[in-house]
Amino acid sequence: MDGLHIHGVHHAYGDTKVLQGISLTVPAGELVCLLGPSGCGKTTLLRLAAGLERLQAGSIAIDEKVVAGDGVKVLPEHRRVGYMFQDYALFPHLDVTDNIMFGLFRWSGEEAKARTAEVLRQVGLEQHAHKFPHTLSGGQQQRVALARAIAPKPRLVLLDEPFSGLDTNMRVRIREQTLNVLKEAGVATLMVTHDPEEAMYMADRIKGMGEGGNVLQSGRPTEIYYQPVDEYVARLFGPVNEIVTEARGREVKTPFGVVPARDYADGDRVKVLIRPESFSLSNAANGSNSRRVEVSASHLLGDSSLVEFRLADQLDDSENQLFKVQIPGNFDPLDHTRVWIGLAPEDAFVFAGD
Amino acid sequence: MVEISSTFELKYAPIDDDHKHLADIVTEIVDALDAEKLSDSADLVRKFVETTRTHFQDEEALLASHNYPHLDKHKAHHATLVQKLETLQDMGDKVVDHPQAADSLRKELIYFLMDDIINEDLNFKNFITEAAAKD
Amino acid sequence: MAVPEGLKDGWTISTAIICALAVTPVAAVVYLALTPEPGDDIWSHLVSTVLPDYIITTVGLMIGVGIGTVLIGVSAAWLVTMCRFPGRRIFEWAMLLPMAMPAYVIAYVYTDILEYAGPVQGMLREMFGWQTGRDYWFPEIRSLGGAISMMTLVLYPYVYLLSRAAFLEQSIGVLEASRVLGRGPWHGFFTVALPLARPGIVIGLSLVLMETLNDFGTVDFFAVNTFSLGIFDVWMNMSNVSGAAQLATVLLLFVALLVLSERYARRKQRFHNTSSKYQALPGLRLRGKLGLLAMTICALPVLLGFVLPTWILIEYAVQYFDPLLASEIAGYAWNSIKLSLLAGGLAVVVAIVIAYSVRIRGGQVLTSLSRLASLGYAVPGAVLAVGVMNVLGPLDNSIDAYSRETFGISTGLIFSGTIAAVTFGYLVRFLALSLGTVEAGLGKITPNMDGAARSLGHGALSTMRRVHMPLMRTSVLTAVMLVFVDCMKELPMTTILRPFNFQTLATFVHQYASDEQLGEAALAALSIVGVGILPVILLSYAIARSRPGHGQVMARPRQKNKMSKGSR
Ligand SMILES: [Fe+2]
């Protein structure tokens, strides 16, 4: 199968293990994203795939040919890998065209020129062909880096936090364009990021990574978002509401209804995690699981609002926890005298408590 | 056409053959999806799910017979994949009425086969080839 | 990263050898001081006779020059960064001009015009009808005070440069906050700006004081008994090497203090500089008398430290021009150039080896070694001269002995008293200059650029040629130039270590000016000043580029290459 095939990669700097048994497969034309916190060895994996770091254990194959491992070590310049670095690493002494042509030195002059024009058009930088990197905006630099990486028609593209240097507005635009360019190129792409939104937007498959540099879960974006295998993966996608309680009769009682907990015995401490966006808000009781709440604050985030609330009619003060719900649009507490919160039981995740 | 290329081979025929058989079914599904024979594909997915289950059992039995030290871990992995099989079956059934889901089914099958099943099996590649050499 | 892996250990070994070589002269001095020849041990004699004088004079000189340079440097820096007054744009770079002037040159010039027989006193006598020196009082230029004035005039630019940078890098918000809180601008200067700039000022001051300790020409000419002069005296006139080494070791203690305070200040500076953006400074507009005062404060040091002495030198050079002398001077200039180019070239090669080995191998050990190798910049020339002589002398002797024993041939002195000795001394002293410049240049080539070049299909050598060489070119040339200029000006080591009858511009100027023949030396002195202008131009250029609102603040994520020569 064409694409990237990594198996059993371990890596350590001194005593610090940054990668532990990473295996992954990126078919040609697909985009796989490693999602994890900063410093979990994601960049090291990219450097290993590119040959910029010496492989310590495991094997890496590109288009069915082993490039590292089993006594093989293909030099980075012979791997045909396009690498987009987090800091872009554009050559400051070369203009945009020459930066892109840098990888086309084996091509004939005519072909190289045509290819450069083609990728410049793909990233929409025809107007800036002869500008120097330091005169470009962050978004333009990012696109030059992308164009430079894909120009030599690599077999594999590696993206290291490709949008982290961009401001929020530009990020959305550039993200879309980058995905289009990569899909058009039909190349296998491995991307690392700590931004869940980026990962879900770009990836065909997400691999959630833990602090120890191991893959905790792989799956389609919807799968890993809606069915996280553990608390850590659930939290990779942002802050969650947490209820600590006990399982009883293969179920957990929460203020928002009963949640199934098949794997837990009676009396087991469990943690119920609920994403702020999983709650629904309404002005009337809506089914038996609906609870009346008192809104204590609302923050408009732009296209959505983050509403903080406590349960109404809660006798025991100590259990009167503050919850957060994120709902589309603006929510003005003054417009809502009585508010009910609902939750679909499958949107609550139950994991073992501490 | 989905193929098990050499970097995915364990170089141990009984398992490689099983994996190739699974790959053949995936190829059939992909062909059915491409030919828009969606109900055929749903049946094929069912076949794939069943074959995979059997493969897992056979593989576990084989590893147990050789006293594979990390058998429990691999069994646990199979267990999570069995859960995923349900999702795959759902997707296969849904495709009949929602042809636009064909693409994600195709992708998911390939990832499931190559990344989830075989790439993880490579963990015992050395063990099983050595064990086989001793016999 | 761009280097074949087999070479990796070669890099480390070379760096270790270079560092060992760079440290030997200082080690030799300390060793000599601690193990004096029985008959040569005059330590107790020194302590009871000249040492107190050396200490008092040296400390006095340091205090005087320190106060003088800080007063001039800080006030000029404050005025050009925070205020608006006529000529500010010019003073921004013109304040640096006296850097081109070696202290000894300015000392000869001022002695010439201010001494009893000079034009100034002559004019005064004529105007007031005085007959002899007993009729009036006039400050004696050849004195401690004179030496302080001369050195202050040419060394203040160090303080100016660093405090200017410190003022510029201060978040203007802090100063504005102080204004908003109802404080006047002057209050802001003393309570906010000055304390924040202190690390920068301390670094500048440390550099000034290192140069002060290094000076030989001025104190020799003025007969001001500092350590440098004392070392020469004990060594040359009393032919007592151990005594000279002992004095040198005491001097090294002074130097160590300076190095420590500089390092400490640098750490603090890093801590302070939170924002790297230059913001357009609001500028306090100075009009009328205040503007005139600001102009005067800035103009005086430039006039006295550069314009006037240069003008006088030009006058003399024209007046005393003699084709024969000129061709003789051309010969000395050629000597200077050869020597300085050799040292500059070697210093850069060595710096490249060190910088690349730190980059490729990394690690604490190599980093510390590179620091150690560049400590020579703080060691006064007189000390290094003693060290170099006493490393190369024994080396020559043992080579000679070995050769006579094995081959029956006497090799004589291979290193001592040859160009090799002078070059070695220059290298040790100026390696820090080239290393700093090369390291800064290399720092602009991020490891990811190597990675990018490699991924784009270029091998190690091609990466070297197409990424490193073009990007390093400017830094390498700058490094050669900086070392070259300092070697051209260098006096104490050249005087002692040069081959017999080998004259350079600096030694020629010193010899003639000491014999009160400044007229004949003017052309040579002027050449030294001319060469010294080069780095001033470079610095002025950097200042112009870094001026707020000059396209410096561009969106450039995580890539701070202020000196990148990318633009055409
Ligand atoms: Fe298997």
Ligand SMILES: [Fe+2]
């Ligand atoms: Fe398996």
